[in-house]
Amino acid sequence: MDILVFLLSYGGLLMLCLGMPKHYQAMLGQSSFPPNSFLARLILKIVGWLILGLSLVVAIATAGWSFGPVQWIGFLSIGGLTLIVVRSHAPRLALIFGVLSLVSVLLTLLIHEIQSHF
Amino acid sequence: MKESFSQSMDWLHTWAGLLFGWLLFAIFFTGTLTVFDQEITYWMQPELHHVAHTPLNVNAAMHTLEQLAPQAERWWIELPNERTPASTIRWSQDGTSVSRVIDSQTGQPLTLRNTHGGEFFYRFHYQLLLDEAGTWIVGAAAMAMLAVLVAGIVIHHRIFKDFFTFRPGASSHRAWLDAHNVTSVLALPFHFMITFTGLVIFWSIYMPAGIQVQYDGNMDDFWAEAESFIEPERTNHKAPLVSLRDLERQARRYWQGGQTRSIVVSHPGDSHALVHVYRRSDDRLSLYNDRVTFDGTSGALRTVWINSKPAYMTQSVLSGLHFVQFGSSTLRWLYFGMGLAASAMIATGLVLWVVKRQGRHTATNTVGYQLVEGFNVAAVAGLLVATATFFWANRLLPAELPAREFIELQMFFTVWSLCLGHALLKNFFRHCPSVRIWATQLAMAAMLFGLLPIVNAITTESHLLHALSQGRWEVAGFDLSFLVSGLGLAWTARRLDQSARASSRPLNPHPVTSGG
Amino acid sequence: MASTSGAQKVVSLFSRARRSKSSTTNWITVTSRVGAATCGGYALTYACTAWLSAVLPLAKSEAVLTASMISFVIYTAAILWAFAANTPMRAWLVLLISTGLLSGMTVLMT
Numbered sequence: 209m210d211i212l213v214f215l216l217s218y219g220g221l222l223m224l225c226l227g228m229p230k231h232y233q234a235m236l237g238q239s240s241f242p243p244n245s246f247l248a249r250l251i252l253k254i255v256g257w258l259i260l261g262l263s264l265v266v267a268i269a270t271a272g273w274s275f276g277p278v279q280w281i282g283f284l285s286i287g288g289l290t291l292i293v294v295r296s297h298a299p300r301l302a303l304i305f306g307v308l309s310l311v312s313v314l315l316t317l318l319i320h321e322i323q324s325h326f
Numbered sequence: 327m328k329e330s331f332s333q334s335m336d337w338l339h340t341w342a343g344l345l346f347g348w349l350l351f352a353i354f355f356t357g358t359l360t361v362f363d364q365e366i367t368y369w370m371q372p373e374l375h376h377v378a379h380t381p382l383n384v385n386a387a388m389h390t391l392e393q394l395a396p397q398a399e400r401w402w403i404e405l406p407n408e409r410t411p412a413s414t415i416r417w418s419q420d421g422t423s424v425s426r427v428i429d430s431q432t433g434q435p436l437t438l439r440n441t442h443g444g445e446f447f448y449r450f451h452y453q454l455l456l457d458e459a460g461t462w463i464v465g466a467a468a469m470a471m472l473a474v475l476v477a478g479i480v481i482h483h484r485i486f487k488d489f490f491t492f493r494p495g496a497s498s499h500r501a502w503l504d505a506h507n508v509t510s511v512l513a514l515p516f517h518f519m520i521t522f523t524g525l526v527i528f529w530s531i532y533m534p535a536g537i538q539v540q541y542d543g544n545m546d547d548f549w550a551e552a553e554s555f556i557e558p559e560r561t562n563h564k565a566p567l568v569s570l571r572d573l574e575r576q577a578r579r580y581w582q583g584g585q586t587r588s589i590v591v592s593h594p595g596d597s598h599a600l601v602h603v604y605r606r607s608d609d610r611l612s613l614y615n616d617r618v619t620f621d622g623t624s625g626a627l628r629t630v631w632i633n634s635k636p637a638y639m640t641q642s643v644l645s646g647l648h649f650v651q652f653g654s655s656t657l658r659w660l661y662f663g664m665g666l667a668a669s670a671m672i673a674t675g676l677v678l679w680v681v682k683r684q685g686r687h688t689a690t691n692t693v694g695y696q697l698v699e700g701f702n703v704a705a706v707a708g709l710l711v712a713t714a715t716f717f718w719a720n721r722l723l724p725a726e727l728p729a730r731e732f733i734e735l736q737m738f739f740t741v742w743s744l745c746l747g748h749a750l751l752k753n754f755f756r757h758c759p760s761v762r763i764w765a766t767q768l769a770m771a772a773m774l775f776g777l778l779p780i781v782n783a784i785t786t787e788s789h790l791l792h793a794l795s796q797g798r799w800e801v802a803g804f805d806l807s808f809l810v811s812g813l814g815l816a817w818t819a820r821r822l823d824q825s826a827r828a829s830s831r832p833l834n835p836h837p838v839t840s841g842g
Numbered sequence: 843m844a845s846t847s848g849a850q851k852v853v854s855l856f857s858r859a860r861r862s863k864s865s866t867t868n869w870i871t872v873t874s875r876v877g878a879a880t881c882g883g884y885a886l887t888y889a890c891t892a893w894l895s896a897v898l899p900l901a902k903s904e905a906v907l908t909a910s911m912i913s914f915v916i917y918t919a920a921i922l923w924a925f926a927a928n929t930p931m932r933a934w935l936v937l938l939i940s941t942g943l944l945s946g947m948t949v950l951m952t
Contacts, residue, residue, distance in 0.1 A: 210656045225490040274611045275653045281515050282660030285667065288490075288512040296492040331926050338925045472914070473879075473921040522914060529910040535888045536895030536906030539952055552903035637900065637907040644911070 209270040212316060213280060215309035216263030217287030222306035223256030225291065235299045259310070260284070335477040343478075344679050344698065346470040348705035351672045353464060355709055357451035357520075358665030361650060361658050363444030364409040369804045370443040370720045372786040373436065374412055374427070382406060382413045384571040384589065386433025391415055391594070392567075394426070394435075401591040403570070406430060407606070409800075439725040441734060446716070452524070455735075458531070464524075465532050471521045478510060485511045498825070502678050509671035516664040517671070523648035526641060552638055553617070554629050558598045565597035568625040577603035577618035580630050587615065597623055608653070612639060613646035673706045680760065699760040700750040707767035708745025710815065714774030715741040717808075721778075721785040761826040768819035776812025779805040874930035882937035883920035887913050889944035896951045 225231045227249045267283070268276035295302040359366065368374055387403045395401065398417035402425075406413050416425035426435040442449075453460030479485070485507050492504045510517070530537060530545060541547040549555040574586050587606040593599045599622025607615040612633060619629040633639055646652060650661050680699055716738040723730045745767055752758040782805060783789030793802035894909035920937065927933035 210654075221490075228490065231490055271653070271657075275657060278611070278647070278653070279657055279660060282657065282664060285513045285516060286660060286663050289508070289663075289667065292490055292492045292508050292512070295490060296494055334925045335922070338922070469914070469917060469921070472918045476918060476922055477925075525914045526911055529907070529913070533887065533891050533910050533913040535891035535913070536909050539892045539895050539948060540902050540906050548903055548906065551901075552907070635901070635904055637904040637911070641907050641911060 209266070210279070210283075212313050213263050213267045213270070213283045214287055215313050216259055216266060217280075217283045218291055219306050219310040219313070220256050220259030220263060221284070221288050221291050222302065223252050223259060225256075225295065227252035227256060231295070231299075235295070235303045332481055332483075335480040339474055339477040339481055340679065342470045343474045343675050346467045346474070347672050347676045347679075348701055349463070349467045350471055351669055351676070351705050352454075352709055353451050353467060354665060354669045354672060355713075356447040358662055358669060359447040359713070360444065360451055361662045361665060363448050365444070365800055365803075366447065367441070367443030367445060368410050368412070368800060370441045370717075371412075371427075371438045372788060373438045373725070374410075375786075375788045375798075375801060377411045377429075377436070379406060379408075379411045380430045382430045383433060384574050385569055386431065387413065387415055387428060388433075388567070388570045390426075390428055390433040390435065391417060391591075395419060395424070396595055398594060399592070401594050403589040403591075405586055405588065407587075407608070439720075440729075440731040441720055442731050446735065446738075452528075461528060461531055465528060468521050468525050472518075472525075475510075475514075475517055475521070479514075482507055482510070498684075499678075499681050502674055502681050506671060506674040506678055509667045509674060513664045513667040513671070517668050519647060520665075520668065523644045526644045527648060529641070552635070553614075554631050555617075557592050557600055560593045561597045563597040564595060565599065565623040567591065567594055567599055567601075567622050568620075570601065573601050573620045573625060574603055576620070576627075577605075580618055580632075581605050581616065584609070584616070591622060594622070599623055600628065607646065608651050611646045611652055612642035613649050613651060614638075614642040676702045676706065696753045697750070700746065700753045700763075703749040703760060703763045703767055704742070704746035707764055707771060708742050708749065710771035711745050711767055711774060712738045712742035714771055714778065717778055718774060718781060721781050759826060759829070761822050761829070765819045765822040765826060768815050768822065772812050772815035772819055774812075775808045775815060778808040778812075871930050875924055875933060878927075878930055878933040878937055879921040879924035882934055882941070883917055883924055885941045886920050886937045886944070887917040889941045889948065890916050893944045893948045893951075896948050 226235065229249070232252075263283070264277070264280045267280035270276070271279050291302060291306075294305060382403070382405045384403065391398075391401045391403070394415075395417035398419045400418045402414075402416040404414040404416070411430070412427045413430045414425055414427050416423060418424075427438055428435050449455055452464055454463060456463065488504070488507060489511060492501075492508050494501050494504075496504070525532060530548075534543065537543055537545060537548055570589055570591070574589060578584065578586060585606045587604045590602040590604065591599060592602070601620045601622045603618045603620070605616040607613050614633060616633060617629070617631045618627070619631070620626065621628055633642055650658060680695070680702060683695060716734055719734045719737040723733055727733065749760075749763050749767070752763050753760060779790050788798070788801045790802055790805040793799075793805070891909045891913040894912065895906045898905035898908055900908065924930075924933040924937065927936065
C-alpha cells in the first residue's frame with residue numbers, strides 16, 4: 209500500500225503543476241479548455257490539493273498516525289522529483305503516467321472496498 | 327532597505343554556502359549512508375551472512391562478559407533485530423571500549439573480519455572522527471546550514487513560482503540553478519528537519535546554558551531529574567550478578583508487547599551493580615526509550631522509567647526523526663532518497679558558485695577560483711571515489727590481516743586526498759577545465775561502484791545471483807545499488823565529458839579541415 | 843597577488859551590497875559582521891537560553907530542555923540579523939545590549 213501514497217502524491221502534484229499555465233501548455237498544448245481561464249486553474253489546484261490530502265489519509269491508514277505523516281512528506285518529495293524529471297524530458301509521458309497512476313489507485317481502492325464488503 | 331536586505335542574504339548564502347559546502351556535502355552524504363548503517367556493517371562482514379536470526383540467550387552473553395571483562399566498569403548487551411542477526415557485547419574499562427559480535431545461542435565470540443562498517447559513516451557524519459572537536463565543527467556547519475537555508479529562501483524568492491521547472495537543456499547556469507532549486511524546494515521540510523534535529527540531539531554540548539543556570543553545570547543532576555537516572559558509586563565489595571535473562575523477562579512485562587533493545591550493567595560484579603533494560607524504539611517516533619532498572623545483586627526493581635514529560639518527549643521525537651530507527655524499510659529508503667536530494671542540493675550549489683563566475687575572465691583566472699574548482703571536484707566526486715574504495719578495501723584486504731579496519735580507513739582517506747591532489751594539480755598546472763576533472767573522477771567512481779558486484783562475487787560466496795535466488799534482499803540490495811550508482815555516475819560523467827568537448831571545440835588548435 | 847584578487851572579489855561583491863568606498867573598511871565590515879553573527883549571536887543565544895531556563899514555568903529539567911531546543915532557532919535568527927542590520931556596529935550593539943539585559947535578568951532571578 210506504500211506505493212499508493214507515492215502514486216497519489218505524484219498525481220496530486222501533477223494537477224497542481226497543470227494549474228500553472230506554463231506547464232499546462234507544455235503538457236497539453238493550447239487545446240482543450242483554455243489554460244488561462246481562472247476557473248480551470250482553480251479547479252485543477254483544488255483537485256490537486258484534494259488528492260494530496262487523500263494521499264495523507266492513505267499514508268496514515270497504512271503506516272499509522274506517527275509514521276504516516278513522515279512517510280507522506282517523503283513520498284511527496286520523491287513524487288515531486290519524479291514528476292519534475294519526467295516532465296522536463298517528456299512532458300506528455302508525465303501526463304500519461306499521472307493519469308495511469310490515478311486510475312490504478314482508484315481501481316485498487318475500489319477493489320479493496322469491494323473485498324471488504326464480501 | 328528591502329533591496330539591501332536581500333543582497334546581504336545573497337552574500338551570506340553565497341559565502342557561507344561555499345565555505346561550509348564542502349564539509350556539509352561530506353556530512354550529508356555520509357549521513358545518508360548512515361540510514362543503512364546496520365545493513366552496511368552486515369554487508370561488510372560476509373562471515374555473518376550464514377548466521378541465522380535467532381533470539382539471544384542473554385545468560386550466555388553474560389557468561390562471556392564475565393570471562394572476558396570481569397573488571398569492566400560497564401557492560402552492554404545489544405540484542406539482534408530484523409535488520410541484523412548480530413548480537414553485540416561491549417564493555418568499557420579504563421576509558422576504552424571494546425566490542426565483540428557473539429553467537430546468539432552459545433554467547434561465544436564469532437570470528438568476523440574487523441571493520442568499522444556503517445559505524446564509520448555514522449561517526450564521521452557527526453564528529454568527523456575528531457571526537458568532541460569534530461562535534462563542534464559539525465555543529466558550526468549545521469548552524470551555517472540553517473542560516474544558509476533561510477537566506478536561500480529569501481533570495482530565491484521565485485522558487486515557489488518555478489516550483490516544477492527544470493530546464494536541463496537551457497544555458498548551463500540556468501540548468502544548474504534549476505537543479506539547485508528543485509532539490510532544495512522539494513525536500514525543504516527534510517533539509518530543515520534533519521539539520522535542526524541534528525543540533526537538538528547535541529543540545530547539552532552546544533548550548534549548556536540551561537544546565538549551567540539550573541544545575542550548576544552538572545549534567546548528571548539533569549539526568550537524575552529528567553530520567554530518574556541515578557547510579558551509585560562502586561563499593562569494591564564483590565557480589566555475584568543475578569540472572570540477566572530473568573530481569574530482561576521481567577522488564578518486558580512493563581512494555582505491553584515492547585521488545586528489549588539492550589541491557590546495560592553498571593559496576594558488574596560489584597555490590598552496587600545496576601542493571602538497566604532498555605526498550606526498543608522502532609515502533610515509535612521518539613528515540614530515548616523506556617527503561618527498567620534493577621538492583622544487580624538482589625534483582626530488586628529500582629525504577630520503571632517511561633518517557634512522559636512533554637519537553638522531554640519533544641526532544642526524543644526530534645532525535646528519533648533524525649536517527650530513523652523506526653518504521654519500515656520503505657521509510658529508510660525515503661530518508662535515503664531525501665538525503666541524496668540534500669547532498670545534490672549542496673553539490674549543485676557548489677557548482678553554481680563556479681558556473682556563475684565562468685563568463686567573467688577577471689574572476690576565473692585567480693588562484694582562489696581555481697582552488698574552489700578543485701575543492702568542489704574532490705569534495706563531491708572525490709568522496710564518491712573514496713567511498714567505493716572503502717568497500718573495495720573491505721572485500722580485498724585479507725580477513726585475518728591485523729588492524730585491517732584501520733587500513734580500510736587509511737585507504738578511504740588516502741584516495742580522497744589523492745582525488746584532491748589530482749583535481750588541484752590538473753587545474754593549476756595542466757589548465758584542464760574543471761568539467762574535465764569532474765568527468766574523470768566521476769567516471770572513476772562509476773567504474774569502482776559498477777565493478778563492486780564482481781569483486782563481491784569473486785571474494786565472497788554471496789554473489790548477486792545467489793542472493794537473489796535465495797530472496798536475500800539485504801545482500802542483493804547492495805549489489806543492485808552499486809550497479810545503479812555505477813550506471814548513474816557513468817551517465818553523468820559521459821554528459822559532462824560531452825559538454826566539455828562541445829565547449830572546447832571553438833578553441834581547438836587543430837581546426838577540422840573541411841572536405842577531408 | 844593571487845590572494846589579493848580573491849580578496850578584491852569578496853570586497854567588490856560586498857561593496858555592491860554596502861555601497862562603501864574604501865576596501866579596507868569593507869574588510870573590517872565583513873569580519874565585524876561575521877564576528878557579530880558567530881560570537882555575538884552565540885552570546886545572545888546563551889544568555890537567552892539561560893534566561894528562559896530560569897523563567898519558564900515548568901519543571902526544571904523541562905524548562906532547560908525547552909529553552910535549549912528553542913536556542914537553535916534564536917541563534918539562526920541572530921545570525922541572519924547580524925547580516926541584515928544596516929551597519930555592523932548596530933548589529934554588535936543590539937546583540938550585546940540584549941545579551942547584557944538577559945544576563946542581568948537571569949542573575950537577578952537565580
